[in-house]
Amino acid sequence: MTGSRRPIVEMPLHVRYHECDGQGIVFNAHYLAYVDMCAFEAEKALFGSHDEFLAHGTDLVVAEANLKFRAPARYDEELVVSQYVNHLGTTSMITDFEIHRGATLLLTATIRYVFIDPATLRPAPPPEAVRKVYAATLEGREG
Template identity: 35%
Template sequence: MSPPFVEISFHVRYAETDAMGVVHHAAYIIWFEEGRSAFMRACGLPYSEVERRGYWFTVAEVHARFHAPARYDERVLVRTRIAELRSRGLTFAYEVRRASDEALLVTGETRHICIDHTGAVRRIPQDLWEVLQSAFEEKQRERSS
């Protein structure tokens, strides 16, 4: 994954595995959420602050592609970056890798729409936009160098 991304790591929990001993597909969606929460905190914009201000980035789409399984107690890395930023929403991209050998396990994206407390679609407020734009532009600069 091209920088800048935010990386979190943890051990696969037993409760996240299925009868075949591998991580159940639904767990990856939760890991994506953990990744984007960490990304927002790293930008200095915790998601709790966005909500406190009366805005939510509701999930409109989720995509995941499974490359290899993760298993109980393996340490995994979740890397998150902004893939697209628009006036009323954004898309996060994710990579999940096994920490021991950096094997690619899952890639994915979530697309989010900015809404207010009534559920109406809104433009991302200017100050929030500037924080997100800065992270997105940093990614673009890294790709072009």
């Protein structure tokens, strides 16, 4: 999925006991929470904080999510969640996520976000400063 691109962020994650189901593996809904946590870490890496991102007069909402489960995670395991920008459109952005346990790929996710005007909650192109930051993450990726 990611080729030789560098992730925006690699977020370490320690699986907590309450995130596991009766089968002893991470309950599937928690993986989407892990991805969301990583997206906020990426915002911090790119803009300084979520509030600094919002200060640009834009916000993001999830429009579509696709998760592919490859292998299970279990209690007390150390994971790494990584995010990559895949596509930057006029009012939307597609990002890819990977969750690894060591060298083992556990999950891939593709999330389509829509930029919105926080006042109207309607789709709106992001300000040029925000577009430039995200566009820079696409530079040098394999086509």
